[in-house]
Amino acid sequence: MTGILFLEQSLNGLQFGLMLFLLAAGLTLVFGIMDMINLAHGSLYMIGAYLMASFVQATGSFWLALPLALVATALVGAALEVTLLRKLYERDHLTQVLATFALILITNEVVRLVWGPQSIMLNAPAGLTGPVELPGGMRYASYRLAIIAVGAAVAVLLYFLVTKTRVGMLVRAGASNREMATAMGVNIQRLFTAVFALGAALCALAGAMLGPIFAVQVGMGESILILAFVVIVIGGIGSIRGAFVGALLVGLVDTMGRALLPIAFAKMFSPQVASNLGPALSSILIYVLMAAVLVFRPQGLFPARG
Amino acid sequence: MKKIAVLIALACLFPLAMHAMGQYFYIGFATRVLIYAMAAASLNLVLGYGGMVSFGHAAFFGAGAYIVGILAVEGVSSVWIAWPAAIAVAALAALIIGALSLRTRGVYFIMITLAFAQMMYYVFVSMKAYGGDDGLSLPTRSTPGFGIDLRNDFVWYYLVLALLAAVLYLLHRLLHARFGRVIGAIQENETRATAIGYPVYGYKLLCFVISGAIAGLAGALIANHTGYVSPSLLHWIQSGTLMIMVILGGVGRFWGGPVGAAVLLTLEEVFSGSPLLGDYALHWQLPVGVILLLVVLFAPQGIAGLVKKKSAFA
Numbered sequence: 001m002t003g004i005l006f007l008e009q010s011l012n013g014l015q016f017g018l019m020l021f022l023l024a025a026g027l028t029l030v031f032g033i034m035d036m037i038n039l040a041h042g043s044l045y046m047i048g049a050y051l052m053a054s055f056v057q058a059t060g061s062f063w064l065a066l067p068l069a070l071v072a073t074a075l076v077g078a079a080l081e082v083t084l085l086r087k088l089y090e091r092d093h094l095t096q097v098l099a100t101f102a103l104i105l106i107t108n109e110v111v112r113l114v115w116g117p118q119s120i121m122l123n124a125p126a127g128l129t130g131p132v133e134l135p136g137g138m139r140y141a142s143y144r145l146a147i148i149a150v151g152a153a154v155a156v157l158l159y160f161l162v163t164k165t166r167v168g169m170l171v172r173a174g175a176s177n178r179e180m181a182t183a184m185g186v187n188i189q190r191l192f193t194a195v196f197a198l199g200a201a202l203c204a205l206a207g208a209m210l211g212p213i214f215a216v217q218v219g220m221g222e223s224i225l226i227l228a229f230v231v232i233v234i235g236g237i238g239s240i241r242g243a244f245v246g247a248l249l250v251g252l253v254d255t256m257g258r259a260l261l262p263i264a265f266a267k268m269f270s271p272q273v274a275s276n277l278g279p280a281l282s283s284i285l286i287y288v289l290m291a292a293v294l295v296f297r298p299q300g301l302f303p304a305r306g
Numbered sequence: 307m308k309k310i311a312v313l314i315a316l317a318c319l320f321p322l323a324m325h326a327m328g329q330y331f332y333i334g335f336a337t338r339v340l341i342y343a344m345a346a347a348s349l350n351l352v353l354g355y356g357g358m359v360s361f362g363h364a365a366f367f368g369a370g371a372y373i374v375g376i377l378a379v380e381g382v383s384s385v386w387i388a389w390p391a392a393i394a395v396a397a398l399a400a401l402i403i404g405a406l407s408l409r410t411r412g413v414y415f416i417m418i419t420l421a422f423a424q425m426m427y428y429v430f431v432s433m434k435a436y437g438g439d440d441g442l443s444l445p446t447r448s449t450p451g452f453g454i455d456l457r458n459d460f461v462w463y464y465l466v467l468a469l470l471a472a473v474l475y476l477l478h479r480l481l482h483a484r485f486g487r488v489i490g491a492i493q494e495n496e497t498r499a500t501a502i503g504y505p506v507y508g509y510k511l512l513c514f515v516i517s518g519a520i521a522g523l524a525g526a527l528i529a530n531h532t533g534y535v536s537p538s539l540l541h542w543i544q545s546g547t548l549m550i551m552v553i554l555g556g557v558g559r560f561w562g563g564p565v566g567a568a569v570l571l572t573l574e575e576v577f578s579g580s581p582l583l584g585d586y587a588l589h590w591q592l593p594v595g596v597i598l599l600l601v602v603l604f605a606p607q608g609i610a611g612l613v614k615k616k617s618a619f620a
Binding site: 031037087088091093094095099105106110229237280284287288291295298 | 353359409414418420421422424429431432434542543549550554557589592594595596601602603606
């Protein structure tokens with residue numbers, strides 16, 4: 001029984017970690033290349049999920065709505081970058097915090113005005129609603145497997161984009177030394193807009209895929225934003241590889257901790273102590289992980305700047 | 307000096323004016339502004355003067371509030387025990403968190419202070435004996451003895467005002483003493499301060515602890531003011547709000563914290579409660595967000611900076 005539970009929770013953790021990676025990848029690039037703290041990254045995730053809900057309703061098909069939501073959110077992201085965020089790159093981090101915090105307030109209210117205050121439930125696409133039997137006799141939700149597949153595919157795609165293409169080379173150059181990249185003739189401004197749009201599209205993908213699991217509601221971006229920040233700090237700001245490792249670590253540690261710690265405590269302590277201690281420690285676990293990583297590797301696991 | 311006398315006189319007359327107009331609600335609102343002014347001023351000490359961007363200041367604010375709440379539930383409601391306890395616990399928390407966090411710098415310092423604050427947030431969420439997620443109602447306001455009743459809104463307002471004035475005076479003296487000069491030197495150039503021979507780490511830690519202690523006092527006050535404490539006092543949004551107050555008012559400007567707190571809370575009040583706006587008052591975050599953005603774009607030094615600039619031309 002515990003073996004199956006363990007396997008199931010590992011898959012859940014993997015699935016959550018991969019979705020975190022989609023968010024963290026965009027965040028770490030914006031942070032690493034543009035040296036910009038973007039608190040509104042979570043808002044793009046929310047906008048993506050809401051747009052997805054609307055497109056599903058309009059087209060009646062999950063897989064038709066998905067690319068539409070990605071493109072639309074990328075356009076929203078690019079528009080934000082061109083009109084507003086571009087003005088903030090030269091300002092200090094505190095100003096960026098204030099401005100993007102204001103953006104959170106604004107997007108939350110705009111979403112509430114457009115879609116109403118109630119949360120929306122997205123349905124899993126037809127054909128992926130039931131469980132499947134895995135080798136070994138375990139039953140697992142097919143939709144969650146689909147999320148893992150999509151997340152892994154995107155991670156591989158991103159890997160090739162960043163390491164094997166010309167655009168990826170420019171992105172890496174920008175992350176490791178922005179001034180030098182500009183001096184070598186890279187059009188940083190166009191690159192920034194492209195990176196921001198890509199980050200927005202990845203946010204939308206995560207929002208759309210997680211929609212059927214979590215409710216689509218105002219404020220969904222804030223809770224996951226902090227997790228994404230934890231991921232990129234653990235991984236090292238500006239590093240896609242770091243974001244990937246950090247996301248999987250956080251996803252697994254968080255999910256496994258929540259599932260297994262209470263069971264472990266129940267065996268060690270009295271039920272009263274266990275019911276208090278278990279949830280507390282499992283929620284704290286990822287922050288302890290981050291603090292520990294920072295104590296031993298103050299630049300994160302994979303520092304982008306040498 | 308004259309300006310400060312006018313400010314104090316206005317603050318003293320405010321409740322009387324509200325009393326005359328029968329607007330008792332605004333006495334409570336003004337008390338809340340004063341409490342947040344204290345919390346924001348404490349954050350400005352580390353953020354503006356110490357150059358340490360702490361994204362977990364709500365931890366100390368919330369810890370102070372919870373100590374008062376927990377003690378009150380356990381039957382200890384004396385001001386003379388509960389408030390020093392709140393300050394001491396907040397200072398101790400700041401000592402531990404600061405000692406570990408100050409080993410990192412820059413963005414990593416921001417994130418690690420956030421991480422510690424989140425840890426404390428979840429500790430209070432999981433304390434089922436003290437309300438857990440739902441929070442904790444205080445049976446009564448703290449009692450100072452000497453026949454003073456803090457449940458009287460006027461008495462309460464003047465006490466909070468006196469405490470805020472005392473804290474601001476203390477901060478003013480501190481910043482113009484040797485301590486303030488050293489902190490300024492460290493913020494300007496840490497390497498140079500080390501080379502001159504100052505114990506940089508110790509000064510920064512002391513600055514962090516003083517700031518945490520003041521935030522703890524502000525927390526003790528807010529617990530008494532609302533009669534209720536909940537984990538949301540420690541949530542990162544609360545840390546962010548305190549930070550927004552400081553940035554809005556003016557980072558590293560003496561009146562930055564109080565001005566920012568007053569402006570942000572007033573904006574919230576105007577746009578969320580106004581009968582003028584009717585149903586649109588539900589969407590108060592929209593105008594507040596737009597105004598914050600305008601401040602970023604057109605007043606880079608915050609509101610206090612705006613005033614300074616004007617008077618330079620006059």
